Amino acid sequence: MRYLLRRFLHAALLLAGASVLAFLFTSLAPGNYFDEMRLNPQISSETLAALKAHYDIDKPLAVRYAVWLKSVAHGEMGYSFAYNAPVAPLLAVRARNTLLLTIISTLLAWCIALPLGVWSAEHSGRWVDRVVTGSSAFLLVIPDIALGLGLLIFAVKTRWLPTGGMASVGSEGMPFGAQLWDLLRHMVLPVAILVLGAQPILVRHVRSAVAEALEQGFVRAAVAHGVPRQRLLWRYALRAAANPLISLFGFSIGALLSGSLLVEVITSWPGLGPFLLEAILARDLYVVIGGVLLSTVFLVGGNFIADVLLFWADPRIRTE
């Protein structure tokens, strides 16, 4: 309990620190939101100056931070220059879309990587292992972008799958069942890209950790006792190998909001990634800061879950 409270305090401090640093970082980058309008011959410099003053762009950091804190207290999390609207609702919708995608892909990726890695470790050195290793190397090399585009082209050529987006045009009018099916069809492509992209790393780590666990003395003893093979692999070896895997799982949770940016751009999935990228490039400061904080929450949460799981899974740590 005390440990939980301590971590909670740490998390709060971290969020505060992250917000201050985010403010600092965003002021480091050259340029501001209204710079692009300078290239528009039809807008005069006076209008631009007035707009900048209106949005407090050139005010000192401390003043802007204080104003932003007040806005956070009201639940708005600042104002977007581009949309002229509070940041929080903008982020909420897109974060929900991203989570829908990433939660399912993460679960799927782990459900595939664990058995694959265990299987590969079990037959290490033989052709199963080589095939798995070879395809890992192959997948590692292909940039996510090319993978995504390749699958998209496949979808176009075969017309089995929609080429992006989250829902078909006109889906608002469909009954619930049909809408759900439509959503699932749209999710196939991005989930496939995410899962394929995560495979090489997860599989390699699982394989390596399980292989190391399998050489421990207690496994040899278990074999001698006649413990069946599957039980041995899953209940004994995997548990011993859990340590680095749990840290990885923590990363997976931490990356729930941020890991799918490229995929979302390619498949036009209306998630947080493209939205934040556009905001960063357009210097829409408060959107970026809001996004950073949201990601930090997930990161901290993910690490926290990982630490708790570590304590639970590895009795050797508990003696502390």
Place this chain on the structure above:
Amino acid sequence: MKNAPRKQRLVVMLLVLLHGIVLVGGFVAPYDPIRQDRERPYAPPARIHFVDGQGKLHLRPFAYAQRLREGSFDQYQDDHATPIPLKFFVSGASYRVFGIIPAKTHLFGADEETVNLLGTDGYGRDLLSRILYGGQISLLAGLLAASVSLLVGTIVGSASGYLGGWTDSIAMRLAELCLALPWLYLLFGVRAFLPLLVSPVKAFLIVVMTIGVLGWARPARLVRGVALSAKERDFVRAARGFGASNSYILRRHILPQTKSVILTQAAILIPQYILAEVTLSFLGLGIPEPAPSWGNLLSSLQQYSVLSSYWWMYLPAMAMVPFFFGYLALSGTLQEGRGAAKIGL
């Protein structure tokens, strides 16, 4: 296992061979990688023949000149009237061996004509030469950056996991901050401070340091997890009981436990970092044009038109596969002597 050292030797030999080819890239590459040929953008790979149109067998391989089809901008056809024989050890564009010794001899070439074995890019530059020269930069950058990351990550992670308490909390919170913050902004700022005309060497080092320094958090967390568990092992307790210092225990007992995690990470980080350069080029922090790097070469793959029309632009990615396969296999064999086979499952 009797096989393990042999397999390890095979993998090491493969890697040495591959790196060797890239190392003497100037010799193996037929042309200057930045020489443009504006009459031949996106030319497909030349086909090597031994038998000509009349059915005559030539001992020397040759290729046909490629000419643009009338009215088209990227469709080529072989000009059967002009066979170009390939010669070996020809004199061509000058280059420097290891960057110091000037030389002019190339492994193969076609005297005055151009034969593009792997095709050309959008400016008509020979892709084979660019892949070889690019490999020199990218492999070095990837290896260096991965080393930096792993070094920093291991030190921080093992210290954090072993010492626990405040050190652990601070280090891990720092790691979280590192992963969460919008580094793009900082990188823009860094680029703004740097002068515009940066020498290629400096640009290269900046790229390496940037990627390496930003990437320590993940290995650190993984290593920390293992260290947390390792420090409670009996032999560690025994060592402590015997009065061993912390650094001794870290070095001799904790770190070897983390070996497999580190090796796996190494094999994964190197390709990831080479690909991260693509993102950096987008920010203006990558290897600047016209110098080739695998990241540069792959960035053109982001376009659908390139994917569907110019398949040979994929070849840099294919060139990377044997390297990454080698790294993975090496990291696997270094952890070898393990696994189910050993216990006779």
Place this chain on the structure above:
Amino acid sequence: MTPKCLHAIRRAAWLGVVLVFGHFPRLVEAFPQSPQTTKTEFLVSREAVGKRGGRLVLSLRAEPKTLNPIIAVDAPSREVIGVMQADLIHINRSSQLTEPGLAKSCKVSKDGLEYSVELRRGLQFSDGKPMDADDVLFTFRVYLDEAIHAPQRDLLIVGGKPIEVRKVDAYHVVFRMAKPYGVGDRLFDGLAILPRHLLEKPYQEGKLAQFGGLSVSPAEWAGLGPFRLKEYVAGQRIVLERNPYYWKTDSNGSQLPYLDEIVFLFVPSADAQVLRFQSGETDIVTRLGAENFSVLSRQARGYSMTDAGPGLEYNFLFFNLNDTGAKSSPEAARRQEWFRDVRFRQAISAVVDRQAIVRLVYQGRGAALWGPVTPGNKRWANTEIKHSARSLDRARDLLRQAGFFWKDGSGGDQMLFDQHSSPVEFSILTSASNADRTKMATLIADDLKQLGIRAQVVPLEFRSLLDRVNQTKDYDACVLGLASFDADPNSDINVWLSSGGTHLCNPSQARPATSWEAEIDQLMEQQLVAKSFEERKKSYDRVQQILDENQPFIFLATPDILVGAKDNVGNFQPTVLESYALWNVENLFLRNASEIGGK
């Protein structure tokens, strides 16, 4: 003549017009279902007749940010707003000339200072409420309000003073300018007329800018355009439905628009747009790059691709001609010495391989440029200016004249040195996200190598680049492009005026730094107030000549406008002015499969 006098004469003239022509039914009657007491005076469209029904699906490269014309500055917002709003006088994108819109006529006073606009009778907003001169007055009051900082305000400042708007009666409004303005009627294009009944209250509460965001409810937003808001799904699409109160009909008398719905999908990547079009999910695709255009053309099935010819975008290389004074380092000052020598710039212009740029960057789908007026601008090009071919010799001559010389540098190539024996090398900035311009810069750098100049291409993230060019002025050379909104020199006036904010080589000067810039300033002012097209063209021709002699911008190339549409989209007539495909959206219709054959 006093304004009062003029006003009285006008009233009398109007009365006379009504009496004489009132009983001739020149315009089609309004439909019975229009719950209006005044019959609507429709505009009859002269396009081909189509049939009603169907839904058109398009993709946008980025999400629009707002539906409120006062704060919309980005292209996707403007595209959606353009379909939902209407203006008094409209520029026909195909002919590039003005035609009546909400106003059925516009008369200019003899002294060129007053524009009297007569509105059509019986106009209604998309929610059924009537529109009259009060809405026009309200609209222009909002646009001109300094507290709102609308971008439209700058367009309405003529001769240093904002336009005055005066209501004569419910259907007549008079606009008065401080100085005669050569193309006053072009001013009104794109200025959407806002609904007073919805926006007056927020305006008085000072909340107008927050109104009309994307999540506004369709019942609370109205416009006079052919479509009105139906639904917005965040991050995915915006759906517009037909405006049942639209004020145009076709030549058969059927009310426009033909389409039931328009859907804009948000597709952030250009390649995803291409794939969606290929798979048939979208009906029209615009702003294609040359390579994607080729890919689509090769596999055309059920759709056709159109090359509408060169657009109005001009790409150029420019040097840092700012007076940075003490702030810059000695090396930067030395480099500026080179840039300021007109012979240096002319030499660079002589050695740039424009044909290679058109071939390699645009795959031939573009045109080389030697001035800012592209072939897409039908009326304003100065045809006297010579388009000299690439000549290395001429470049060398010019450099020799300017005091440069060649010497063997390291590596055995001939390098260029200036009078102080320093090697000539500088950096060329481009936007890292714009592959076309980066390619141009790489080609130029290679060309310069043949002159012995070592030019380094530095791709920077866009806003960092803008910061260097506009703020810190810490750069050497830069490749950028601008796209004119209108085929008229006034739309780009801030690029040529030395005091202009977009006079990129040396923006916002207090006083012109060189004599040729002073001359350009004078000429642009002249053509602003000149009354006839010929006078204006003479002034602008001379401007183009000065630009050619002094080369502050070394013009490179312009891309063609490349679009595609499914075969069943009728009345599809892409133009080179924005919006390329939707400028005649009210005339677009969908054919049946059986009709497509006889296109």
